[in-house]
Amino acid sequence: MSWKIGIPRALFYHTYYPLWSTFFEALGGEVIVSPPTNKVILDQGVKSVVDETCLPVKVFFGHVATLCETKIDYLFVPRLISVEKRAYICPKFMGLPDMLRASKIKHPPLIKPVINKVKSTNVNSFLWDCASPFTGKWLNIKKAWQEAKQEQEKYEQKLIRETEHNDLNILILGHDYNLYDHYLNLGLWEKLQNLGCSIITPAQISKEERDHQLKKFPKFVFWTYGRNLLGSVYSFIEKPGIKGVINLTSFGCGIDSFIDSLIIRRLIEHQIPYLNIIIDEHTGEAGLLTRVEAFVDIIRWRRDDHQNYFPAHGYNVGSCERDARIHGVRCNCTPTSH
Ligand code: SF4
Known part of the structure; x- marks a missing residue:
């Protein structure tokens, strides 16, 4: 049976969309992405979360609300803690499923794997969290993951291109x-x-x-x-x-x-x-x-x-020592002359 999974066009989407879309499609699903951000989406997000939240998270919830108005069977909201050893993403990313629960948005079942490379590099548990509602065959899951990683790598390589230089x-x-x-x-x-x-x-x-x-x-x-x-x-x-x-x-x-x-x-x-x-x-x-x-x-x-592009105010205040260190130039200032 074919199933539809919604991916909000916000936060992790802009970094990892090739990975997750390829993965779910390889498992036989149809990936539905919310439309590009617009005023209505932003307003919906602002209404859905507390004022103190940063703008990208508000936008994320606007996309979630928009997706939930369409016909999807699942919604992908991972609990992203870390994607590399010793470094973390941001506490707000890891709290997304909880914030969604606290919001008034009515949503379909969540696919919410925990991704924490600081704690474990074993991908099996989060792959199982992602894929078990759709298949129990490890062979299929591993194959889909390999395909997804290749797509992500291709995308990242495309971004690392030669810088086109001009004089600005x-x-x-x-x-x-x-x-x-x-x-x-x-x-x-x-x-x-x-x-x-x-x-x-x-x-x-x-x-x-x-x-x-x-x-x-x-x-x-x-x-x-x-x-x-x-x-x-x-x-x-x-x-x-x-x-x-x-x-x-x-x-x-x-x-x-x-x-x-x-x-x-x-x-x-x-x-x-x-x-x-x-x-x-x-x-x-x-x-x-x-x-x-x-x-x-x-x-x-x-x-x-x-x-000179430096304003008179600011740059030189207390910076003579630094200038002397960097440029080997010492000005003839007195402590009060700047
Ligand atoms: S790093 Fe966290 S707090 Fe900063 S903009 Fe992103 S989600 Fe918001």
Whole structure:
């Protein structure tokens, strides 16, 4: 008998869709994905969870509510704890099935495997949680999993492509579900491209490269999304051509608030301009465009030697020691002259 499983187009979808869709299809199911994010979906999500939740989780519940209005037999909401040894995703990911239970959304039976690579690398138990409602044959489950892993690998390899350089290369940082959701990022990619920028993302470096770069950081970074962002900053600033970095963060994200300050310190050392855009459900497109245009203007002026891009306020305050260390230049300031 054919069955339909719903996958919300949010959170893990933007990283792992090839894996899960291939897996369920190989088991004989039909995968139904919610439509791209829109205002109705966002509003539904906002109504479904508490105000303090971050924007991507609100959007997730909007997608869940939308999917549950269609005819699906199962809903896929994994309890994602960690996807690599020693590092975690985010506490909100692991609480998704509980948050759904606490919401008023009426949903079909959940497929909610626990994925925790910190605790165990044995895939059998979560594969069984995913597949046992549909088949009891291990051979079929293992075959479907192999196929799914291959598809995911192909997808990731496609993302790691040569950076197309122009003279305005911008690294956009952000979690996949912000970067690849056109509604959430308010068309940031197109806006930058229209301004003549070429875009680079964390997905364009391999996991090995990321881990290699992070060895330079004095402490182990134990959030996977934090590792992706910081590792890509470390990697790309060593390559020529990055003219600026934009970090697209979500209001209410604890991980971003930590990682942001580590990124800024690294970029200041390399004198790379930086823009942090914090999005929430009230963020407007016009305000975003103004900030992005101003940022790109500053980079252009700097490139054209029009003027220094640093504001008079801020950069030099208390930084003479650091300048002396990095550039071997010591200014003639007195402690009160900045
Ligand atoms: S990592 Fe941040 S943005 Fe993502 S779900 Fe957790 S709190 Fe929200």
